[in-house]
Amino acid sequence: MEQLHIGGLSLIPHGIKYDRTWLMSSIQRQCSVPFTPVDFHFVKNEARFFVQEASTASALMDVSYKIRDEESQEVCIPVFVRPSAVPYSVRYKLKPEEMEQLKLTLIKRFDVSKLALDLQRLYVDP
Incomplete structure (x- = not known):
């Protein structure tokens, strides 16, 4: 799997339909690397957050489709990660x-x- 050389922006399509606490704890339980999500927010229906370490971004890619929807156990939740510059809220701290x-x-x-x-x-x- 390709290693990201900068932080990553994590995207969860239709993430707005999940409780933020449940979603983040589910992702953190599945992720092999402990992480702190930065700048968690929703854009339209999508949940988004940034992780600063490339190794964390890489580990999050492995979480995709391993989390089951809390209501429908047949639905697996995708987690997409793309390389991203550090968000404004972190860069200008x-x-x-x-x-x-x-x-x-x-x-x-x-x-x-x-x-x-x-x-x-x-x-x-x-």
Whole structure:
């Protein structure tokens, strides 16, 4: 089987009809490599998530059609994986010091008496 050299985007056709928790635990039980799905979401009827390691993406390809539908045991669920660049949510993740600065800025802008966060002109803060 071809080894992916970057992370992979996992696609589950008609994945929207399954409970996310059930679907992910079923995939993780079948997968030979433990993994953390990144940016799990639905696009139309399809469930999608990203895995960062090529070895995990490769292992997920072996899971395809090994999971049985929770209602109809005759239906096997396909899991397709294609090479993918790292998603925006991971690529542009804030560094710890940037996250701390953001927290301090937001605390400064929070009005306790109104239980409101003033985000006007946030862009001018350090």
